[in-house]
Amino acid sequence: MSQNALNVLGTPLVPCSYDPLTGYYRDGCCNTDAHDHGSHVICAKVTQAFLDFSVARGNDLVTPRPEYRFAGLKAGDRWCLCAMRWREALEAGVAPPVVLACTHERALAFVTLTQLKASALDGDAQN
Numbered sequence: 008m009s010q011n012a013l014n015v016l017g018t019p020l021v022p023c024s025y026d027p028l029t030g031y032y033r034d035g036c037c038n039t040d041a042h043d044h045g046s047h048v049i050c051a052k053v054t055q056a057f058l059d060f061s062v063a064r065g066n067d068l069v070t071p072r073p074e075y076r077f078a079g080l081k082a083g084d085r086w087c088l089c090a091m092r093w094r095e096a097l098e099a100g101v102a103p104p105v106v107l108a109c110t111h112e113r114a115l116a117f118v119t120l121t122q123l124k125a126s127a128l129d130g131d132a133q134n
Contacts, residue, residue, distance in 0.1 A: 012038055013112045015120055023050035023109040024085035027078060037087035037111045045089040046117065050109030052128060055082040057096055057103040066092065085109070090117035097122060104128045 012020040022035040030036050031047040039048050051057070053068070058080060061068050068086070071079040080086055085106065094117055096102040105126050114123065 012036070014108050015110045015112055015114055015123055016107055017112070018108065020111055021106075021108040023087050023106065027080065027084055027086070028076075029085065029087045031087065033076075037109060039111055039113050046091070046113060047087040048090050048111035048114045049088045049093045049118075049123075050085060050106040051088050051093060051103040052085050052106065053080055053082060053088075054101070054103045056101040058082065060096055060099060060101045061092065064092070064095065090114050094118050094122075097126065102126050 014020045020036055020038070023029050023037050025035045028035060029050075030038055031043040031045075032038055037048045037050050039046060058069050068080045071077060088103075090113070093102055093105075097118070103126075105123050105128070107123060107127050110123060
């Protein structure tokens with residue numbers, strides 16, 4: 008994991024969420040490396056439509072899993088999502104909004120900056 012990670016805007020990666028604590032490494036950032044096979048690199052503010060979509064796709068992000076110190080997500084939480092799941096949600100019309108400054112540059116291997124900017128939280132796309 009790089010300590011000098013960049014976001015999709017080419018600037019230093021900013022933390023996504025500490026509550027709930029997110030990231031493949033549970034460090035609050037959408038950091039990644041070769042061990043992160045799911046590429047958990049897109050920082051999104053999850054919506055109920057996305058959470059429902061994810062459950063339907065077999066990835067339950069709602070149910071608490073105390074054994075993993077995971078309280079379950081609710082609409083409005085920020086979370087580092089798998090890039091391919093976000094792209095699937097985009098294609099299905101239920102992609103949650105993203106926070107560009109918190110989205111790792113590795114996301115650009117799966118989606119375009121144009122797609123991300125079109126789904127950016129208000130005010131984030133100008134960056």
